[in-house]
Amino acid sequence: MTPDMSFFHLITNASIPVQAVMLMLVIASVMSWTMIFKKRIWLNRAKQAADSFEEHFWSLEELSPLYHRINKQRQEASGMELLFEAGFREFVRLQKQGGVVADAVMEGSQRAMRVAFNRELEDLETHLSFLATVGSTSPYIGLFGTVWGIMNSFRALGNVQQASISMVAPGIAEALVATAMGLFAAIPAVIAYNRFSSDVERLLNRYDTFIEEFSAILHRQAHS
Amino acid sequence: MQFLTLRSLLYSLALHAVVISALVANFDAERTPVFKPQPQENIVEAVTVDEQEVEKEIQRLREQEQEKQRAMEQKLKDLEQQASAVEKRRKEEEQKKQAAERKRKEEEQRKAQAEQQRKEEERRTATERRRIEQDKLKAQAELKRIEEENRKAQAEQARLEQEKRKAEAERKRQEEEKRKQAEAAAQRKQLAQEQRAKDKITLQNIVAEIYQVVAGNFNKTGLPRGLECTLAVQTVPGGEVISVTVSKTSGNEVFDRRAVTAVEKASPLPLPADPATLDRLRLRKFNFVFKPEE
Numbered sequence: 325m326t327p328d329m330s331f332f333h334l335i336t337n338a339s340i341p342v343q344a345v346m347l348m349l350v351i352a353s354v355m356s357w358t359m360i361f362k363k364r365i366w367l368n369r370a371k372q373a374a375d376s377f378e379e380h381f382w383s384l385e386e387l388s389p390l391y392h393r394i395n396k397q398r399q400e401a402s403g404m405e406l407l408f409e410a411g412f413r414e415f416v417r418l419q420k421q422g423g424v425v426a427d428a429v430m431e432g433s434q435r436a437m438r439v440a441f442n443r444e445l446e447d448l449e450t451h452l453s454f455l456a457t458v459g460s461t462s463p464y465i466g467l468f469g470t471v472w473g474i475m476n477s478f479r480a481l482g483n484v485q486q487a488s489i490s491m492v493a494p495g496i497a498e499a500l501v502a503t504a505m506g507l508f509a510a511i512p513a514v515i516a517y518n519r520f521s522s523d524v525e526r527l528l529n530r531y532d533t534f535i536e537e538f539s540a541i542l543h544r545q546a547h548s
Numbered sequence: 549m550q551f552l553t554l555r556s557l558l559y560s561l562a563l564h565a566v567v568i569s570a571l572v573a574n575f576d577a578e579r580t581p582v583f584k585p586q587p588q589e590n591i592v593e594a595v596t597v598d599e600q601e602v603e604k605e606i607q608r609l610r611e612q613e614q615e616k617q618r619a620m621e622q623k624l625k626d627l628e629q630q631a632s633a634v635e636k637r638r639k640e641e642e643q644k645k646q647a648a649e650r651k652r653k654e655e656e657q658r659k660a661q662a663e664q665q666r667k668e669e670e671r672r673t674a675t676e677r678r679r680i681e682q683d684k685l686k687a688q689a690e691l692k693r694i695e696e697e698n699r700k701a702q703a704e705q706a707r708l709e710q711e712k713r714k715a716e717a718e719r720k721r722q723e724e725e726k727r728k729q730a731e732a733a734a735q736r737k738q739l740a741q742e743q744r745a746k747d748k749i750t751l752q753n754i755v756a757e758i759y760q761v762v763a764g765n766f767n768k769t770g771l772p773r774g775l776e777c778t779l780a781v782q783t784v785p786g787g788e789v790i791s792v793t794v795s796k797t798s799g800n801e802v803f804d805r806r807a808v809t810a811v812e813k814a815s816p817l818p819l820p821a822d823p824a825t826l827d828r829l830r831l832r833k834f835n836f837v838f839k840p841e842e
Contacts, residue, residue: 331572350564357560362552508567 345469353509459514466506473499787816
């Protein structure tokens, strides 16, 4: 008797807990890849938007036309545009009010930019924790499935009189599929997590720098 | 946002489908390695042998061997002879070569001499050519220098002319200026005269006014008539009187004192408010002759 060792057969022959583990891991892998693609596309867009905005910003002499243009845009401003819009709106509003000291105007506009920055940070960091979780727990889940499968095959081995390697081998192979799946899900997630967190960090640094530069410009205007 | 998620999910599913199908295909292709025994061939061939024939054969082989050795020795001798002949030939050859070498060296020496001569000749011609060229260069330089001098002289002339023109212009300008200055001076003089005339009238008016004010404040009861005194008055712009002193007494003490009082009372005096005018008319500090009318 030669046991069927095809991949499909291995999975369908596995015990229920092992199958459950495999299903979980497949779902985790699909979801983490979904996140990876989404995040990649999004980060690329944000980076491009920041590049083009910065180029535009530094080539202008007057700030108000830029502000009106952003205000008129159909979609909601994000990234540097959001920071710029928030800071400039507050600045103009406080200046129009009159009777506000230049330092207070500066403080108000900086506060507005800070708030926008925090909102942006929140947006950028969503889903990253999911990738981290998948990356760190998938191997353990897979290992659990494997241990369970091996346990079962040894238990079955104890019931027979003449034990041979061909009796345990299918069970162990089955069980090891779970570990393979766990690693399959975890490795890309860990790589993507590291990559994205450094990308997000860099983007946030750029935003921070932009806030400082823009504050300097506003400061000059407020005290002129 | 929703669209992005959906797109990413599709990418993810496609990736999984590809990777899993590749893995499965690989896995299934590799499974159940079968061990097949290979047919082997090792058949032994056996042969029977006769003892006598072997002996004969050995004898034959030995004779053959001896014969071969003899032939070999003969060949060796031949070869040695040949070698000595070759050696001899080689020596002759060498002698010939040496002679040729000597000849070649002589030839080379001759050639070297010829070469040297040729070089000497060349050097001579080169120096000659250089000398000529240098002369030519010198002549050109000289020509250039002369031209340069000519040019300089022309420039100098032009410069001189230019300067002359400038001096002329300067002279004219100065004359013009002088004329203008004179005109201005004349005008100023006229203006000053006019001003002086005007000032005179103004001063007369002011003095009359002051006199009137002071006389209005003067108490002449019980004083003899015909007295007159001079008072030194000091004022500030606005007409305020700072001090009044008697510079020339009338002889009557009471008259003098009353005149001083009258001026003090008349303060502020009707003087022009403008300090410049005040200065011009010298009214900051002035002598005032007081002589009450009958």
